[in-house]
Amino acid sequence: MENKVIERVVTWARMKSPWIIHFNCGACNGCDIEVLDALTPRFDVERFGVMLKGTPRHADVLIACGPVTRQIEARLKRIYSQMAEPKFVVAVGACACSGGVFDGCYNVLGGVNSAIPVSAYIPGCPVRPEALIDGVVKLLSTLEKKEEPAPAVSKTV
Amino acid sequence: MPKITIPLGPQHPALKEPGNFLLCLEGEEVQSATLRLGYNHRGVEKAMEDRTFIQDLYLVERVCGICSHAHTTCFSMAVEEIGGIEVPRRGQAIRVLVGEIERIHSHLLWLGVAGHEIGFDTLFMYSWRDRELSLDCLENITGNRVHYGINTIGGVRRDITAEQAQNVLKQMDVIEERTKYYIKLATEEPTVLARTKGVGMLPKEVALSRCAVGPLARASGIQKDVRKDDPYLLYSELDFKVITHDSCDVFGRLVVRVFELLESIKLVRQIIKSLPEGPVLAKAPRKIPAGEAVCRYEAPRGEDMHYVKANGTEKPERAKVRAPTMANFASVPYMLQGGWLADVPIVIAAIDPCFSCTDRATLARRDGSAQTLDWPALRSKGIEFYKARGVDFRKL
Ligand code: SF4
Numbered sequence: 283m284e285n286k287v288i289e290r291v292v293t294w295a296r297m298k299s300p301w302i303i304h305f306n307c308g309a310c311n312g313c314d315i316e317v318l319d320a321l322t323p324r325f326d327v328e329r330f331g332v333m334l335k336g337t338p339r340h341a342d343v344l345i346a347c348g349p350v351t352r353q354i355e356a357r358l359k360r361i362y363s364q365m366a367e368p369k370f371v372v373a374v375g376a377c378a379c380s381g382g383v384f385d386g387c388y389n390v391l392g393g394v395n396s397a398i399p400v401s402a403y404i405p406g407c408p409v410r411p412e413a414l415i416d417g418v419v420k421l422l423s424t425l426e427k428k429e430e431p432a433p434a435v436s437k438t439v
Numbered sequence: 440m441p442k443i444t445i446p447l448g449p450q451h452p453a454l455k456e457p458g459n460f461l462l463c464l465e466g467e468e469v470q471s472a473t474l475r476l477g478y479n480h481r482g483v484e485k486a487m488e489d490r491t492f493i494q495d496l497y498l499v500e501r502v503c504g505i506c507s508h509a510h511t512t513c514f515s516m517a518v519e520e521i522g523g524i525e526v527p528r529r530g531q532a533i534r535v536l537v538g539e540i541e542r543i544h545s546h547l548l549w550l551g552v553a554g555h556e557i558g559f560d561t562l563f564m565y566s567w568r569d570r571e572l573s574l575d576c577l578e579n580i581t582g583n584r585v586h587y588g589i590n591t592i593g594g595v596r597r598d599i600t601a602e603q604a605q606n607v608l609k610q611m612d613v614i615e616e617r618t619k620y621y622i623k624l625a626t627e628e629p630t631v632l633a634r635t636k637g638v639g640m641l642p643k644e645v646a647l648s649r650c651a652v653g654p655l656a657r658a659s660g661i662q663k664d665v666r667k668d669d670p671y672l673l674y675s676e677l678d679f680k681v682i683t684h685d686s687c688d689v690f691g692r693l694v695v696r697v698f699e700l701l702e703s704i705k706l707v708r709q710i711i712k713s714l715p716e717g718p719v720l721a722k723a724p725r726k727i728p729a730g731e732a733v734c735r736y737e738a739p740r741g742e743d744m745h746y747v748k749a750n751g752t753e754k755p756e757r758a759k760v761r762a763p764t765m766a767n768f769a770s771v772p773y774m775l776q777g778g779w780l781a782d783v784p785i786v787i788a789a790i791d792p793c794f795s796c797t798d799r800a801t802l803a804r805r806d807g808s809a810q811t812l813d814w815p816a817l818r819s820k821g822i823e824f825y826k827a828r829g830v831d832f833r834k835l
Contacts, residue, residue, distance in 0.1 A: 312504025322567035
């Protein structure tokens, strides 16, 4: 009984203040500036308690932009492993979802899911900040319903 | 005091993109800095050879998300030069218009990032809020906020209406007013002055010898702007100043960029006032005749260069991109040397680095015309080369 209460409190806290870390794993910058844009006054995701953090150890959600290049693959995996459980990965942009325009380039592995498990995909080239907010909110609401981490590889958007 | 080496990046809060700096420190002082690139290398140039010229436009646009119009314009100018295609004047004017609004968006973005790096987050929020206005203009004219997709070989894909032009003018008034505020802030605010004056010095001679371009060079007192030196599109008919500053530090780069905002606003107004009539697009053939061309374009970060070689088919034989940040990186280790560790983020940010533009590579073809060397062969070649010049490594 007591455990249940604590669990609910933890889930509530997690939903109300997801801390994110943003990582560019080979993106063209387009998605990165839109992610940052979502943090600035016009869109302001801080309304949902979202905060950008500098280190993976403090973050719950990894916002990954861009196709995974061969050089960055090991780093991406390392950053993912440094994050505390439970952790979520949001693939932002066409590139992160599938490789996008860079699919087939010799130095590109493909989407983010070719290196690490992904919980949500947000398409767009680049994503619009509105889409980003929508994606993050949807991810959080799956959390709320199940009260457990979203399945590792599933398409929520 | 012992020296320690610390890595900065590829994931670091101060870097928005992956790059790696190895800093050798003595206490808090940076003794030397080495740079490692390539995390963002995707192989765009090779991919361009497999796609048609039109498809390539969308690919070069995605070389960089901030100066995407610079890359497409530069690439299409090169292709148009090879194909002898004359872009109608109205098409050229729209290219200039989008290019200048892009410069406004890019400089405001930089201003925010610079503010963030010196711990002045209010400036970050302010300037990004105002940047939204320029993105609105771009969305209004081209249909998208970041990758505009307005260029095509032979001109632009959309015309602009009088109403859209009026809208842009209205936004420019607001941006101009805000820019004046930023100028005041950049030149008077004590915290900004304290963090930027005398930081990251790059004397004129060093900037010249390290081939700095763009605002970095202009802040070291070098009059260098492709729009004036080698005018393309309609720039030879427009009236604007090349902003320079001779303080050679981060403060100078800040001042150059905020004053360039005003110049860009001026250019946008001029273009809209004298928008030529006529078509915006000249019909371009699918197959481009054999030939090669190099084109230069003043991107927000400096001189962007594209080389295109066509062979008579609908795909280029070779394309090469030299982005401005590539030229500016040579100056970064110099600027970091002797500075404080705490100043590293702002010194790096001051060149407005764009790693996705920069990570290019050279590839040798294996069709028999070029020779490929493996590592031992290359090594023995190096030894032989120097032996022939009288350097004997056995003595070392
Ligand atoms: S999805 Fe588009 S904007 Fe985003 S990183 Fe890829 S190419 Fe750039």
